[in-house]
Amino acid sequence: MSRLFGYYPYPMSDPDLPWRQPLLFQPVETVAPFSFSRLVDETRAIWFPEIEGTVEVRFGSFGPLASTWFHRMGWDNHIIMFHPILNRPDIPIEVVRFIAKHELTHLLHPEGGHPPCFWEDELRVGPERFAVWAWLHANFRNPVKGTRWGIRVLRTWRGRTPARLAPYMPHLPFDDPPWRVLCPEGGAQLRFLPAWSAGPAPLSPG
Numbered sequence: 001m002s003r004l005f006g007y008y009p010y011p012m013s014d015p016d017l018p019w020r021q022p023l024l025f026q027p028v029e030t031v032a033p034f035s036f037s038r039l040v041d042e043t044r045a046i047w048f049p050e051i052e053g054t055v056e057v058r059f060g061s062f063g064p065l066a067s068t069w070f071h072r073m074g075w076d077n078h079i080i081m082f083h084p085i086l087n088r089p090d091i092p093i094e095v096v097r098f099i100a101k102h103e104l105t106h107l108l109h110p111e112g113g114h115p116p117c118f119w120e121d122e123l124r125v126g127p128e129r130f131a132v133w134a135w136l137h138a139n140f141r142n143p144v145k146g147t148r149w150g151i152r153v154l155r156t157w158r159g160r161t162p163a164r165l166a167p168y169m170p171h172l173p174f175d176d177p178p179w180r181v182l183c184p185e186g187g188a189q190l191r192f193l194p195a196w197s198a199g200p201a202p203l204s205p206g
């Protein structure tokens with residue numbers, strides 16, 4: 001399975017993320033129609049109530065579409081870094097939400113990497129992963145490149161990214177059996193899995 005997102009440490013040729021230096025991050029204006037920090041907070045509250053510590057969100061050009069940095073701002077104070085290629089007005093929130101799920105899943109696996117149990121946990125919280133990957137491959141085919149370290153955003157991504165992104169529409173049922181046949185009980189696509197949290201856990205102040 002291809003890796004779309006990164007877990008660090010990455011190859012030494014990468015610029016290193018400074019330790020515990022929040023002021024070294026350039027402030028980045030969010031142009032997406034939602035807050036990445038809030039999206040991570042909500043995603044964590046709903047699907048990852050067991051994660052302790054704080055998770056801070058930054059934009060940074062560090063190779064993959066997103067990456068998780070353990071204890072980077074102090075013990076139990078982690079950073080999820082999103083590549084600025086995702087910071088645009090037409091980025092679908094569903095795509096970023098799934099990427100956030102992927103990165104938060106890393107916090108459940110401090111051993112690092114993507115062992116089979118990682119993919120199991122990711123699928124449990126993110127069954128939309130195949131649709132999101134299909135969208136990413138279709139829209140970011142030119143600005144990203146697959147490497148042995150996973151998929152990485154090219155430094156020339158700005159000139160390679162499409163002017164307009166396609167909307168996120170997982171599978172339009174053009175000639176499929178109608179829903180009343182596929183889902184005779186109706187509305188099955190919106191049913192929560194029993195293992196999912198019934199509601200958001202209370203957010204703890206950072």
Ligand SMILES: [Zn+2]
Nearest residue numbers: 005006007114
């Ligand atoms: Zn990963």
